[in-house]
Amino acid sequence: MKCPPLDSKTKExxxxxxxxxxxxxQFVDLPTCQSEPSSESPQLAGFVVGMFxxxxxxxxxxxxxxxxVFEASSAAAFSLML
Incomplete structure (x- = not known):
């Protein structure tokens, strides 16, 4: 089964x-439909989550x-939380 292509605005x-x-x-195209896994498929390496x-x-x-856990706040913002 072949997945449908992205719309032109998204691709541009x-x-x-x-x-x-x-x-x-680096952008990785994830399939929008079910497909067979292959050795060339990207593998999940980990989750990057925000503080909340x-x-x-x-x-x-x-x-x-x-x-x-990734937080983009500065040290000053963290000190305000304390």
């Missing part, structure tokens, strides 16, 4: 962002992959 946006930040962000979504760590544990 991804191509423009990829061209401008190619060294920093730490409940997703349980799901990462179910998949058997590590989870990482």
């Amino acid at each position: 946006y991804i191509e423009s962002v990829s061209a401008s930040v190619s060294a920093h962000i 979504y730490t409940t997703m760590i349980d799901m990462a544990n179910e998949f058997g992959v590590p989870s990482y």
Whole structure:
């Protein structure tokens, strides 16, 4: 079964962002329909979750992959929380 292609606006946006930040962000097309796994398929390496979504760590544990908490706030913002 072949998956339908992305719409043209989405594809153009991804191509423009990829061209401008190619060294920093990698886009991986995930299938929108059921397909057979292959040796070339990307493998799930881990979950990156925000500070307020730490409940997703349980799901990462179910998949058997590590989870990482990422918070983009500054040290000053953290000191305000304390």
